[in-house]
Amino acid sequence: MNFFDLFVLLLVVAVGLLAAYFIRGTRVLPATGGTPIEVTYKVEISNVSEQVRDSAKAGVAVRDGVRKSMLGEITEVSASPAFQMKADMETGEVKRAEIEGRYNVTVTCKAQGQLRDGRVVINEYTMGVGTQVALQSAGISGVGYCVALDYVETEQ
Numbered sequence: 001m002n003f004f005d006l007f008v009l010l011l012v013v014a015v016g017l018l019a020a021y022f023i024r025g026t027r028v029l030p031a032t033g034g035t036p037i038e039v040t041y042k043v044e045i046s047n048v049s050e051q052v053r054d055s056a057k058a059g060v061a062v063r064d065g066v067r068k069s070m071l072g073e074i075t076e077v078s079a080s081p082a083f084q085m086k087a088d089m090e091t092g093e094v095k096r097a098e099i100e101g102r103y104n105v106t107v108t109c110k111a112q113g114q115l116r117d118g119r120v121v122i123n124e125y126t127m128g129v130g131t132q133v134a135l136q137s138a139g140i141s142g143v144g145y146c147v148a149l150d151y152v153e154t155e156q
Helices: 003-027 050-055
Strands: 035-049 061-064 070-087 094-116 119-122 125-127 132-137 141-153
Touching: 035 050, 035 070, 035 119, 035 132, 050 094, 070 119, 070 132, 094 141
Parallel strands: none
Antiparallel strands: 035 094, 035 141, 061 070, 061 132, 070 094, 094 119, 119 125, 132 141
């Protein structure tokens, strides 16, 4: 075995260890313990059709579309027109333009969870502002981002 082979072998091992750390290491939280909380969070799903905009309803259970863990219940749904940035070729100015027939839907949900090591956990799903969420319910299914999160400690 020459120096180059040894270098490649060490590089492969290092990449494997880093991948294991990022895949498993960032989600490792204590499975028990933690403070019981009631969580209210908002997920914004961008650029959806009018049909999808009108299909989400309050009072419906919602879950993670990937792991299928329950993430609470929808309490409110709001929509706003979707926008994109467009350049005006004559002036060279970039303007915000509404996309006709497309909407950004904000789904507000409430769930029971736990506060573990400063993180909000709902049925083993770590939730925080900026977290990508694959939201799924009887009325709506889409991928968005958590844009707001609040919680209140509850009694055990």
